[in-house]
Amino acid sequence: MIRRDPIGNRSEDARIIQLRLLIAVSAVVVLVVILLGRFFILQVAHHDRYRTLSMDNRIDLRPLPPVRGMILDRNGTVLAENHAVYELTVIPEKIGDLGRTLREIGELVDLSQRDVARFRKRLKQRPVFEPHVLKSRLSDEEAARFSVHQYRFPGVTLSASLRRVYPYGPLTAHVVGYVGRISEQDTRKIDPVAYRGTLHMGKIGLELSYENELLGEAGLEQVETDAHGRVVRTINRNPSRAGYNLHLTLDSQLQKVAEEALGEYRGSVVVLEPSTGDVLAFVSTPNYDPNLFVNGIDPESYRQLRDSPDKPLINRAIYGRYAPGSTIKPILAFAALDQNLDPLKKTYCPGWFTLPDSDRRFRCWRRKGHGYVDLHDAIEQSCDVYFYQLAHTLGINVVADYLGRFGVGQVTGIDLLSEPSGLLPTPLWKRQARQQAWYPGETIITGIGQGFLLVTPLQLAVATAVLANRGRLVRPRLLRGIENPRTGVMARPAEKRSKSIRAADSPDFEMIVEDMVAVLHGSRGTARASGRNSPYRMAGKTGTAQVIGIPPGSEHDPAEVPEKLRDHALFIAFAPAENPQIALAIIVENAGSGSRTAAPIARKIMDYYFIERLRRAALSGRSRVFG
């Protein structure tokens, strides 16, 4: 490859290249004209459109979350409120040496291993220009200490936010419930507009039932933001409306007394005001601290609560289903009177009962028997044989009909969501649910509240209120009023018409009530120990419900039975007998006999209500006494 005649071709080469260079120059000119044309179109012809778009880019609407309404008891005691809490957030992008910064912050603020680990984990998930929570609950002292040294930490912000707090914690956990972080699942159910900027929502209890009232309305704020959504300045704002405050029928003092009276037992106490259905106390033990759930409970604590054999997370007052035992005997007695059976007709109790043509013995709790008893004696002494005979005489359908009218096994309509019904067994139910025939023996044991029959403590309290009301069935309620925090105006919930059961106000009730008074004040009353020397007249009925069926005739010593298999103790009562102000139902799990364990609890509650409470009110000079 030798070049030919370099000189001769050089001018020819030059001509060729120069020609092409001229073409290139024209190309440059054309392209530059196109380019300038393009910029003219963008910057002059379409300027307005792009300027609008640029403004839209900068202006952002930010939600202003509302302050959640408070929950107060009937005396104005706060049961749920919002506390300002200090939160330390870090924008990692603005920090040079993260490790050193964390160490220095650790000298001012108590940073746990868990805080740091959680922070580092979130750091990997979210962009570095976003604020990350380092520590979410600083004490006032820590907050003060940090703010003094704030200048040393650009990129670290101390911010105050509101956190839901339940001052009484476990005491009101089962009633008030708790709020928790809105989960992925929740977001599908809720209105995204209403929850703009809100991180928490009611999860259970009244916090859930009255979520709409408590929530309030989100406001909006017009802000200038950058591409990452960081707020540069505020342009306009439309404030949020705080949620309504809930005023409950609950008396937290009474609640406390009831809980303390229940002591270490698992169980439930429901106290109602029979005339209105106001729930004065609503206790379920064991309980838990709802404050743990607000910002997410740690898995270990949750596992402990969930797996505990005592089931502290379950609200026994509405979800616990128990055999009512002898507490339903007054209802059966009313059925007998209402069916025009003779209350004075005596039944012989030898200590057991057998059906005709059968030798199976249904035992009375009193092994040696009560001898001849009439209706009055049978209630006072809780004679099982009498009621075996009564149930047999009435038949299961009549028994179930009367129990149902008193609300046994029925949804009470309390203002808590997803209230279950109990179980009111009938032959029809058994055929449908179990594809089995009804046996006569099952009618017999229903007469003493055993067998398939299951009630919740709340239902039992409602049934007690029906007795106290002489036949009027009320709907229990926890809400007394909804207060608009801005105007202070209290809206009362619409009065639910109370149903009267058939033959309400019949003189039969007075007779039953007197029989129940005898339980506490009669010489042979099963709960006479608890009724002794009370300045008010109390009416009640004890109950002892078997957890396992004890084979007839077999001997068993209560002390030898494992704790979980021991009988449940029950007691229902209202007072004063002639003009009842409170009605209550008590169920104590595995506590043995109702008269020994449950009735004294009722006495403590009544004593507080009728003596101690009034004394305190008088001392504090409060003119208004509720209830």
Add this chain to the structure above:
Amino acid sequence: MKGCEGQPFPEGRVFSGRRVHIDGPLVLGVLALSFFGLMVIYSASGESWQVMWRQSARLVLSVVVMLAVAQIPPGLLRRLSPHFFLAGILILTLVLIAGYVGKGAQRWLDLGVVRFQPSELMKLGVPMAVAWLLTRRSLPPRFLDVLLAIVVIVLPAVLVVVQPDLGTAIMLMISGLLVLFLSGARWQHLLMLTAVALAAAPYLWSRLHEYQQERILTMFDPWSDPLGSGYHSIQSMIAIGSAGLAGKGWLSGSQSHLEFIPERSTDFVFAVFAEEFGLIGVIALVTLYVFLVGRCLVMAYHVREAFSRLLIGGLAMTFFFYFFVNTAMVSGLLPVVGVPLPLVSYGGTSMVTLMAAFGIMMGAYTRRHLMF
């Protein structure tokens, strides 16, 4: 096969006979543009002095490289061209094999002390090799030489595109094709090549990465995917369009300062400039670029030796195409391919390469009266 053209004028005479090889207008233009660039970078980086210092240091280094390269005589440069090109191919292959993975792409070769992008070398290597190849015989080039040139053009582009760096690959091809075009390659040859390229297009399309395909598709309608692949184009166009005639003022561009414009110090720096200085600033900057390109083309026109003329013309037009592709991309005329704005964009090796190219041009031009 080395030519004998270097012999009559030993290099020593060249050095002693003339001043340092500098072209005044070109250097002034380059410095003016660099100054503009620093101003824009300062604004685009959110007024970061750290970025400013780095860019300034890079600028000084680049100017030194430019002046040094200008001292290399064109004859030597020409003899070195094929070796330079082959060395570049070798390094590109090395990068592919043992390449350091940075930013998800194998563009960087880590030499322990410095990391550099070998594809940058090819920006000089391809036009040099094509010019060398075509000027071995008299012009216009024969068909066989055109085919050889195509191999020289396509091979490095393929090595770069698999890195994957579509933008650089396209620019490498453009620089080689420009030299081929300037060499007076026959129109029928060029048409034939175009036909072949069009026929191969569907296959090449299928080999592109999905994000590259998306970018090209959204070019036709960036608003179809405003938060995805259309985001860059749209935010950039909003920045430019919202500026109007006079712009929003230096350091006051809301689109850039509120960080809506992506890559605002590098590929989209022109959008930052256009937002803050408006159409008037755009016209001024375009004028400066046109002046530089024009000056280079004039230099190419006056140089007598075919290799230098082709090389200067090719490099000058490549420079222009960098500018054009970048501004067209930023203003939504072309898809987002990742081409920096020459002399202004913040970044490493590309500025050094560019200055070296200016050095080559000046070195050849100031020796134009010397005959080989």
